[in-house]
Amino acid sequence: MAVKIRLKKMGRSHRPFFRVCAMDVRSPRDGRVIEELGTYDPMVPETDARAILNGERISYWLGVGAQPSPKVGTLIKKYGAEGSHLEAQAEAIGRLGDRRASAIESARAAASSVKMPDVTKPSEDPAPAEGEATADAPKAEGEEAKTDDAAPAAEEAKAEAPAAEDKPAEAATEEKKAE
Template sequence: MSLKIRLARGGSKKRPYYQIVIADARSPRDGRFLEKVGSWNPMLAKDNDKRVELNADRIKEWLVKGAQPTDRVEKFLADAGIVTREARSNPEKAKPGKKAMERVAERKQKAEDAAAAAAEAAAE
């Protein structure tokens, strides 16, 4: 049985609230779980202490037993100092898309045309 430390969604529509749970990897996201070990409220400010709450002792015990955290939970655990997470680098993610590049080029062309027209009008 492979165990995951993952998020189970709660809360109402457009007001998410997540429980951090230990669950069998085959069980549904909001379905059966073994133990609740924390919570995450994304509606709170990032500097609020109540945004992410973790039961570090229980999480460490489950990690020793072989539970694997999901990417988002691993980020929370790394911020809390429970696990180490290598930094990821995706330089392609920051680059604008094709359409955005076309819009930038179009704006630049319009600005050049307007400057040329203004210079031509000033020369007359």
């Protein structure tokens, strides 16, 4: 099987992103890959941070006869296992990481200033705090009192209902006797 190391286009229109892949020569540009070997993002502002390659695996594929495409060949010369721009790449990735870290921190600060309501499941909090326990206790007692008041009233209603049913039956029997 003839293998090429080439770019597989990802991303979207006007925002390309590529994966460096080992692919069969006959497969289409964005087709099935044998192995993904790295990424190439031409939109990254730091030129040396655009390509991130797995040099060990690229060396393996080159060793078994895979042919790189012209663009991938240039990337391998610069950022491969023995690339000429590896130190510059490490510095650029560090600078880019610092920018991203500061952007993430500022986003977190902005998010923390906006207070979102805390929605938690009751099962997540196994033991309520002391203030919550005292606040819930009167409510619970009030609910018990309501159910205690409702229970005798319900029992009285049940007791009266059969008695009311018995009276019409007795009246009906008395009427039959009178006839």
